[in-house]
Every structure is written in C-alpha cells, then in structure tokens.
Amino acid sequence: xxxxxxxxxxxxxxxxxxxxxxxxxxxxxxxxxxxxxxxxxxxxxxxxxxxxxxxxxxxxxxxxxxxxxxxxxxxxxxxxxxxxxxxxxxxxxxxxxxxxxxxxxxxxxxxxxxxxxxxxxxxxxxxxxxxxxxxxxxxxxxxxxxxxxxxxxxxxxxxxxxxxxxxxxxxxxxxxxxxxxxxxxxxxxxxxxxxxxxxxxxxxxxxxxxxxxxxxxxxxxxxxxxxxxxxxxxxxxxxxxxxxxxxxxxxxxxxxxxxxxxxxxxxxxxxxxxxxxxxxxxxxxxxxxxxxxxxxxxxxxxxxxxxxxxxxxxxxxxxxxxxxxxxxxxxxxxxxxxxxxxxxxxxxxxxxxxxxxxxxxxxxxxxxxxxxxxxxxxxxx
Ligand code: MG
Numbered sequence: 001x002x003x004x005x006x007x008x009x010x011x012x013x014x015x016x017x018x019x020x021x022x023x024x025x026x027x028x029x030x031x032x033x034x035x036x037x038x039x040x041x042x043x044x045x046x047x048x049x050x051x052x053x054x055x056x057x058x059x060x061x062x063x064x065x066x067x068x069x070x071x072x073x074x075x076x077x078x079x080x081x082x083x084x085x086x087x088x089x090x091x092x093x094x095x096x097x098x099x100x101x102x103x104x105x106x107x108x109x110x111x112x113x114x115x116x117x118x119x120x121x122x123x124x125x126x127x128x129x130x131x132x133x134x135x136x137x138x139x140x141x142x143x144x145x146x147x148x149x150x151x152x153x154x155x156x157x158x159x160x161x162x163x164x165x166x167x168x169x170x171x172x173x174x175x176x177x178x179x180x181x182x183x184x185x186x187x188x189x190x191x192x193x194x195x196x197x198x199x200x201x202x203x204x205x206x207x208x209x210x211x212x213x214x215x216x217x218x219x220x221x222x223x224x225x226x227x228x229x230x231x232x233x234x235x236x237x238x239x240x241x242x243x244x245x246x247x248x249x250x251x252x253x254x255x256x257x258x259x260x261x262x263x264x265x266x267x268x269x270x271x272x273x274x275x276x277x278x279x280x281x282x283x284x285x286x287x288x289x290x291x292x293x294x295x296x297x298x299x300x301x302x303x304x305x306x307x308x309x310x311x312x313x314x315x316x317x318x319x320x321x322x323x324x325x326x327x328x329x330x331x332x333x334x335x336x337x338x339x340x341x342x343x344x345x346x347x348x349x350x351x352x353x354x355x356x357x358x359x360x361x362x363x364x365x366x367x368x369x370x371x372x373x374x375x376x377x378x379x380x381x
Contacts, residue, residue: 082145086137102134139300147373165337191364198224220247228257290317322347331358
C-alpha cells in the first residue's frame with residue numbers, strides 16, 4: 001500500500017467500519033452524537049452533521065452541486081431510539097450550522113411522554129420561526145420512536161394500506177444528451193421518469209428521452225420559464241409528448257401568470273417552490289392544480305398530513321417528493337405515499353453514502369418496510 005492509498009484507506013476508517021468498494025465513504029457514528037445523556041422516562045435528543053456525496057452532479061435550472069449537507073438525529077426514550085434527518089439543499093437557506101444551532105436550543109428532556117406528539121411538535125415549532133428541515137428532523141425521529149414503542153410501522157398507525165402507494169418517478173437532472181441517455185438506462189426499474197427543464201434546450205432534452213423510451217414522463221421546470229405564452233406553448237407540446245404534469249413552470253412570485261397558465265394548460269400545473277405549508281396552499285388554491293409536499297419544506301410528517309388534508313378539501317392533486325436525503329427521510333415521507341397521487345421519492349438513490357436501509361422500489365412502486373416506526377435500519381451497528 002503506497003502513501004496515497006494509505007491516506008485514502010485511513011479516511012474510510014474515520015468514525016466507522018471500512019466497508020470496501022467505491023461507495024464506502026465516511027460512516028456517521030451515532031456514538032459521536034452530541035446531545036443529552038440517558039435519563040429514564042425522558043426524551044433525549046442527539047444529532048450529528050453528515051455530508052451526502054451525490055452519485056452525479058445535480059443540475060437544476062438555477063444551480064449545480066455534488067454534495068448535500070444533512071444532520072442525522074436520534075431521539076431516545078428508555079433505550080428505544082427513533083431516527084430522523086434534516087436535509088439542507090442550499091436554496092432553502094438552512095445549513096449544518098443553522099440546524100445544529102436550532103437543535104441545541106431544544107430541551108426535549110422536559111417531556112416524559114413521547115406519545116404527546118402534538119404538544120412536543122408545538123413546542124419545537126415555537127422555539128424559532130422557519131428552520132423547517134431542523135424541525136422535520138425532530139418530527140421524523142419522534143414518529144419513528146412512537147412506532148417502535150408500539151412495535152408497528154407508522155403507516156399502520158395512520159390506518160394506511162401500503163399496497164396503495166402509487167408508482168414513483170426517477171429524476172433526471174439537466175445534462176448533455178449522452179449523460180441523459182445513460183441516466184435513462186439507469187432508471188430502468190422505474191415506470192415514470194421526471195425530467196428537469198428550464199434552460200434553452202428543453203425540447204431537445206425531451207426529444208432525447210423520447211428517442212429511447214416511451215415511459216410516462218413528468219416535467220419540473222424549477223421556476224425556469226419567465227414567459228407565460230411560451231410556457232403555454234410548451235405545455236401543449238409536452239402534452240403531445242406524453243408528459244403527465246408540469247411542476248413549478250415559472251417563478252413562484254409570478255402568481256397571476258401561473259394562474260393564467262393553469263387555466264389554459266392541458267397538463268396539471270403543480271406548485272413546489274411556492275408551496276411550503278398549509279397556508280401556502282390556501283394562498284395558491286387558484287394558482288395551481290396540485291402541490292408537491294416535501295418534509296424538509298413543511299417541517300415533517302405531521303405538517304405534511306395537514307397539507308394533504310387541506311389540498312384534498314380544495315380538490316387539488318397531491319404529490320409527495322423529497323430532497324437529496326438518506327433513506328431515513330425518504331422512508332419517513334413514504335409513510336404517506338398511500339394518500340397521494342404521485343410519488344417522487346428517489347432522493348436516497350442519488351447519493352453514494354446512504355447509512356440507512358429503508359423503502360424499496362419494486363416494479364416502480366414504493367414498497368414500505370414492515371419494520372416498526374418509519375421502518376429504517378441504521379446499517380453500521
Ligand atoms: Mg420540484
């Protein structure tokens with residue numbers, strides 16, 4: 001072993017077990033987590049920063065990156081541990097520092113009953129405004145803990161039938177035609193593809209995909225189009241190409257233009273960046289035909305459930321999506337999959353160093369684990 005190889009090998013050993021292969025990156029050790037000490041009958045919160053390595057550079061209309069910062073959390077109660085996660089893509093404004101700071105302000109040891117989920121999450125919500133990814137990391141860990149305490153998967157506690165989870169899409173970022181072709185081939189197990197548009201070669205991207213597959217396709221523009229006339233032309237053209245829906249076609253501030261488009265578009269128009277929480281749905285009920293819920297935007301499973309109820313009451317379509325996240329947060333979101341029209345739960349597949357095992361995609365469909373809580377297993381114990 002030469003010096004360079006030794007340094008590479010040593011770096012794999014930091015914080016965990018050497019797993020070998022190209023995907024073995026730094027393993028987060030829960031033993032190193034900061035936070036409270038064990039106290040019988042009390043909730044103890046622990047957390048640790050972690051950096052996700054993306055398999056491909058992820059390019060959207062407005063940005064490009066190769067890593068995503070996350071914070072892994074754990075809430076322990078009488079020796080049972082629930083896992084959570086905050087994922088912080090840069091455009092949401094949270095970071096390792098902000099999430100760690102928020103979590104350091106929480107005193108969960110004041111609670112002795114983890115089943116008082118509403119009280120606990122109300123307290124967390126009021127500690128500081130915003131910080132939704134940080135709040136989601138507590139919400140997810142608490143749901144996981146409760147499910148583990150009663151030894152049932154959380155979707156069962158919600159009364160949901162896991163067989164009703166819809167097909168999930170696999171996202172293909174903006175890229176060269178050669179890489180797009182390669183990614184379409186990698187997405188073979190998926191029955192639906194989602195393509196990121198919003199640059200000047202949108203039609204070419206769709207044509208490249210259509211030249212190799214006729215799978216149902218959805219389109220996410222990430223606010224990339226600025227002209228409603230052009231957006232409508234594209235919507236009509238995309239409909240002819242077998243596209244299912246159009247996500248966040250224009251900047252969220254262009255509400256009147258998006259409402260104009262939604263009224264005329266042959267495709268459903270879904271709000272993503274514009275829709276963080278239940279109030280945003282009310283404010284945009286005449287702007288979009290549907291919403292994209294993400295736990296990191298709204299603050300967790302509890303808030304996502306409220307959003308689903310509001311959207312359904314307004315007759316809107318619902319999809320549940322994710323950020324680039326480990327299987328922990330993605331599997332937490334998947335608990336709600338039986339309630340939605342479309343799933344876009346592929347964030348864990350875009351990363352090379354996922355420390356959790358969770359949901360599986362079987363013949364294009366989200367398959368929820370039967371393990372209790374949110375159903376994830378930490379891989380490195
Ligand atoms: Mg989106």
